[in-house]
Each structure stands twice: as C-alpha cells, then as structure tokens.
Amino acid sequence: MTELTVERVQTALRQVRDPIYGKSMLELGLFSQPVLRDGVVSLEVTLHAISDSNQRQIVADLERVVGEIGASRVDVQFKVEAPMRRTNADDPVPQVRNVILVMSGKGGVGKSTCAANLALAFHRAGARVGLLDADIYGPSVPTMLGVSGHPRSTDGKRIEPMERFGMKLMSIGFLIESDKDAIIWRGPMVQGALNQFLADVEWGELDYLVLDLPPGTGDVALSLAQRLKSTGAVIVTTPQEIALQDVYKSVSMCRKLNIPILGVIENMSYFVDPTGARHAIFGEGGGAKIAEFAEAPLIGQIPLDPEVRQWGDDGTPIVHARPDYPSARTFTEIAETLSVRIARDAFERAGEKAPDTEGPRRLKILR
DSSP: OOOOOOHHHHHHHOOBBBBTTTTBTTTTTTTTTOEEETTTEEEEESSSSHHHHHHHHHHHHHHHHHHHHOSSSSEEEEEEEOOOOOOOTSSSOOTOOOOEEESSSSTTTSSHHEEEEEEEEHTTOOOOEEEEEOOOOOOOHHHHHHSSOOOOSSSSSBOOOEEEEEEEEEEEEGGGOTTTHHHHHHHHHHHHHHHHHHHHHHSSSSSSSEEOOOSSHHHHHHHHHOOOOOOOEEEEOOOOHHHHHHHHHHHHHHTTTTTTTTEEEEEEEEOOOOOOOOOOOTOOOHHHHHHHHHHOOEEEOOOOHHHHHHHTTTTTTTHOOOTHHHHHHHHHHHHHHHHHHHHHHHHHHTTOOOOOOOOOOOEEEOO
C-alpha cells in the first residue's frame, strides 16, 4: 500500500471545491496544513459564509478524497472569516464586518419581526451579531426581545449595548422611561440619536449588525447612507398591492443612495389552516413583483402564523423559542441565503480571489 503523506493529502485536497465559489479550496487558501496521525487527517477549513449544508458537503467531499488515498478518517475544524464590507475612513462601526438594513417603505409588514428573527438565526449559526432598532418613533426591539432596563457607560464616553440571547442590542426604547411615552423629535434630533447609536455604542467586533429601519424614505435612511457603507438592504413586503406601492419607493431610494439590495422577503404570504390547506389572504405575487423591480432574488416567503406573532409578543422570537418550527426554519434558510450572497458578492469584487477578511472565528468541530 502506498504510504499516506502530507504531499499526497494536499494533492487530494485540490479536488475539493468551495460550495459558494466553485473553486478549489486549496488554491483559494482555505485549508490549513494537514496533520497526519495514525491514518487520521486533521485540518482546519476556513468558510466565508455560515451554512450547515455547505459544512456538511465539505466534510463529505473531504472524507471521500482522503479515503481514496488510504486515510481512515478526517477530522475537520471549521472557522468562519466573514468578508469585510467596504468602509469609509470615518466609518462609525469599523469593527463590524457587515451591516444589513432591513427596510420597507410600508409600515405594518412585519419588518421588525423579520429583523429580530434573522439576527437570531445568524447568531444561532455561530456568528457574532448585533441588532439596532433604528425605528426611533416606533421601537419594537425591547418588546420583541423581552428586554427592559437602560444601557450604561463604564467610562462616561461609550454606551454598553444591552444583551439578550447572546446578541448585542440598542434601541431608543431602552432610553425612555415608559414604553407608552411618545417620542416627539424633529429630523436633526433623530439623526443625532442614530449617529450616537452607531458611533458611541460599544458594538465591538461583529460579523453582522442588523438594522431595523423605520417605514418610509426619510431622515434615517439618508443619514445611514451618508454615515456608513452598508453591506446591503433586505426589503420586506406583504403580497397585497396597497403595500407594494410604498415598497417600490423604498427600492427606488436604495438605488438613488447606492445601497445594494440583497434580497426580498414576502411576509404574511399565506395562511395554513388546520387541514393543511393554504389560503392567500393578502393575495399572491407581491414579493415576486418587488423582486423583479429590484432586480434582486425573492429569498423567502414567511406564512401568516399565529406562533410567530405570539412568541414575538412574549419576547422570545420564534427562531429562538422553536428553532425546528417551519416558520423558524424559513428564517434560518433566509439567513443562510444572505450569508452566502454576501460572501459571493465579496468574492466577485475581489476578482474571484478569496475576499479580504479579518479576525477568524472558530466554529464547532464536525467529525
């Protein structure tokens, strides 16, 4: 039998292609130097997106190619290095790799529900995540995440964000005395608060900062476009025509502000009755129309589900409360789709070379 050597293992590894990029992972520099011991191959694999299906595919491919040259087993340790968005010299959150805007020109479409569940899906997959409630006039994060109290500052300069389920959180709702108080501010005050929530909050190193934007196309979106370069926007809509008219405006605003649109979510797409029959209560095809207008993919359709509403009202979004529930799995699939889209876009910007990353993060070992 031919001896198992590092050189033979490296030759075999050339056959394994990255599921996102379609290129040899060895040539992209995504494998560490393999270590051999008693017929077992151990190596570290770098991923630029969080996806359980991609991890499992890579493990299966590695088991196949090293098995063909006589290895008894492969031990794989994954780490993720999320691509870094393009930033300005005065970027207010330079340690945040990706800023995702969850937005819609229309109120009442479930934007905050989508933002909270997507953030939790990223976190449950192993990412470091922050959620910023940028809806100054109608903050929802304190209720939806079940958080009360006020943020503090340890040095008198920087604000420590609140935390819940391992995520960092900030909302104007944490700063007012009562959740029934009205916030009556003019535009400059809103812009000042938003700037403070970005620059003066100790967000630290994050893979994804999810921003829940208010409805409309006003001061908040304009301020964000001026202050930082976001990774892109996720547009949330419901199927009915009356919602689409406002959502179209949100898409047009993104184009004018050069904010990439990562995808469209159609919320309240349908209702499933106890017999299993689907009912299009708000009509059909709205999300597809917005996606076509935005020239972006329709990345998910969330049903009208009392469980999603109930768990959000109770302060534990469905992705955390019941991760295996169908609606929760849909949110998780959307988060993985976004993560892969972000990595692929960075890969294309880098000219089909491994995109720039910072600060590796280790994930669980799969055997």
